Amino acid sequence: MTIRTTRGVLLSILVSLALMSTACSEKTHVASGVGPGPERARLAPIEVTARLVEVPAGAIFKRELYNYATVLKYDVIEVHRGKVKGQTIYVGHYNPFKPRSDAADRRAPDVGGTLKSFTAGQVHRMSLEESMFDQFTGGILNLYSAEDTDAIYWAVWTEPVGG
Numbered sequence: 001m002t003i004r005t006t007r008g009v010l011l012s013i014l015v016s017l018a019l020m021s022t023a024c025s026e027k028t029h030v031a032s033g034v035g036p037g038p039e040r041a042r043l044a045p046i047e048v049t050a051r052l053v054e055v056p057a058g059a060i061f062k063r064e065l066y067n068y069a070t071v072l073k074y075d076v077i078e079v080h081r082g083k084v085k086g087q088t089i090y091v092g093h094y095n096p097f098k099p100r101s102d103a104a105d106r107r108a109p110d111v112g113g114t115l116k117s118f119t120a121g122q123v124h125r126m127s128l129e130e131s132m133f134d135q136f137t138g139g140i141l142n143l144y145s146a147e148d149t150d151a152i153y154w155a156v157w158t159e160p161v162g163g
Contacts, residue, residue, distance in 0.1 A: 043110070043127040043156045043157050044127040044128050044129050044154075044156040044157070045081070045082045045128075045129070045130065046079075046081060046082030046083070046084060046127070046128040046129070046130060046153065047079075047080040047081040047082065047125070047126065047127050047128070048074075048076055048077075048078065048079050048080060048084060048089070048125070048126055048128065049076075049077045049078045049080065049123060049124070049125045049126075049161055050074035050075060050076045050077055050089065050091075050123070050124060050126065051074060051075045051077060051121065051122070051123050051124075052072060052073075052074055052118060052119070052120055052121065052122045052123075052124060053072075053073040053074060053075055053088075053120065054072075054073060054120045055072065055118050055119065055120050056143045058141075058143065059071075059072065059096070059141060059143050060096045060097050060118060061097060062097040063097075066139065067094070067095055067105060067107055067108075067138060067139070068094075068095070068138060068139035068140065068141055069092040069093060069094045069095075069096075069108075069132065069136050069138065069139070069140050069141070069154075070092070070093055070096045070140075070141040070142075070143075071090050071091065071092050071132075071140070071141065071142040071143070071144055071149070071152055072090070072091055072093060072096075072118065073088065073089075073090055073144060074088070074089050074090075074091055074124070075087060075088055076088070076089055077123065080125075082128075082130075084128075084151075084153070085150075085151045089151070089153060090142075090144055090147075090149045090151070090152045090153065091126065091128065091132075091152070091153045091154070091155050092132035092135075092136065092140065092152055092153065092154050092155065093111075093118070093155045093158065094107075094108040094111045094136065094155075095108070095111075096118055099115065099116045099117065100112055100113030100114060100115045100116075100157075100158050100159070101113065101114065107136075107138055108135075108136055108138075110156055111155065111156055111157075112156075112157055113126075113155075113157045113158035113159045114158075114159040114160065115158045115159055115160050116160075122160060123160070123161040123162060124158050124159065124160060124161065125158075125159050125160075125161050126155050126156075126157060126158045126159075127155075127156045127157040128153040128154060128155060128156065129153065129154040129156060130151075130153065130154075131151070131152070131153070131154065132152040132153060132154040133152070134154075135154040136154060
């Protein structure tokens with residue numbers, strides 16, 4: 001074997017090892033829209049299935065140069081993991097005008113999901129952080145501020161249930 005052939009073989013092996021280690025990595029890149037599937041439990045301490053009560057007028061607006069979170073109201077159907085305060089919960093969603101798979105950016109890199117858009121009456125399965133304010137400090141639109149919203153959860157992962 002010549003030196004050139006040996007170098008080529010070694011380079012091929014190194015590239016293959018690098019690709020295999022990347023492919024075997026447990027880290028899921030939520031922002032890319034590649035969902036965690038059954039590993040969703042690692043995303044956040046709370047997981048619920050809940051019905052979106054409404055999308056108030058003005059709660060979701062498209063502004064490409066303005067990243068914000070909006071608070072939406074849900075009726076809890078089932079708590080899969082963790083605890084929530086009450087049957088009605090309030091959830092902050094980052095860049096709500098975008099499909100969840102495209103919502104993340106450098107300000108909120110760990111949000112994602114398969115939901116395309118928010119419509120009143122939809123049922124969502126969500127992985128939640130306990131406090132939106134511990135997760136996001138940017139612009140927040142809360143049209144429910146007059147209601148008792150002492151707990152506002154942060155949606156890390158949102159997917160539609162049943163279509």
